[in-house]
Amino acid sequence: MRVALTALLLLTVATAASAQESRRFRAIASPEAVPEGQEPVAQVDPVSREAANNAVKEVLQAWNDGRLGDYLGEDFVDRGRLLDSVTEDVPRDASVRVLGLSAVQTVQQFRSTGEGGARLVTSIVSANADTQVEFNDPVRGFRTLRGQNTFFLRITEEVVE
């Protein structure tokens, strides 16, 4: 009799367990602009905070070294004007540095095939950065210009074995 009761109890538990559901969270799909030759990934693999931090620093270093053209996207609004302004209006000894970085997000991600069949992943990453421009003004002495700006970077990675 005790065995029968145990068996019935097990059956009840098993039935309850089978009624449960285990679902994963999935982002709600929404339309987004897909660059030509690329396709969106089903699941975004976020660019790490460290990689984003290094990317922002690299761009700002290019600002300091006069190599900004190498890092400015072709679709950056007023690209040519900005390059001219940096060349003409920025004091020669001026440099910009990152004081802090926050809210790093991978907002979009696409994959494509590059030269020689290389598998490429392109990520649009946004990051809030506290920046400070520093230079010596011949009249007013050392100047620091602080700012908070959100940077949008297009980071292209190659998947290698």
Added chain:
Amino acid sequence: MLRALALAMLVLVAPPVLAADLGGDTRRDSPILPGEKQFDSLSRDEVQAILDRLNVKPPADATTKTRLKKVIKSIELIRVEARNGNNPFNAEDPIDNATVNGIVVQQAVDDLNDDGNGNNNGAGLDACIGQTVTGVQPAGAPDIVREVSLVIDPVTLDCTILTGNSVDGAFLIMDFFDGQSQVQVGQDVLQVFPDATLPVWTLVDPNVIPFEIDPFDAARVQQFTLAANGGVLVRATLLFTPVGGTDFQVTIINLEQL
């Protein structure tokens, strides 16, 4: 009795088990590989389980879910949204620009408190002289209202000019009402008055509260004299300029203690 009950239990439990066996893939040595679209929906562990069954050995330093590595090939800056202060990527001038309350001005951050005489003191009445500010809609106000607040400490005379809502005890509040609205039909109106929430200052000349410019249809210079509770007198000379029928600007021409 017990044997019969156990048999009944076996009959109840067995069918799902049998069904699961029959429905599954019995070719243990040839797992079904996911398609390209299915692949991305698999978890790290599921992908690794498939790779394990295929006897694929990933490199030791692999980091991704497929045990593959990603190497950065290029970095491009595509947009900068200025939040506050200096934006070194301002195309007009990377140095002399500042974003204040969402408005970009072509003035260096450290010049915002400069009166243009080279004494970047950031304090006293001089801190506001020469500044031009565009009114913004105060929080909670109708969208036809634009406001600028001029705040002066009655003791130190430190001056700050704010867009939108004032802090308590502001020296002067300037409210602009768009005349196209249903509230003030017909013409734009500008009202100037000391903050009454915490009455630190009193408008003594002109002795009208609120002082009103109606219609406000052209730039106009106006002088105000205010007295603090402690007896300090300050005279403000301000230029009001209507902008496009929906906004206005205030330029602090002069502030002086009498």
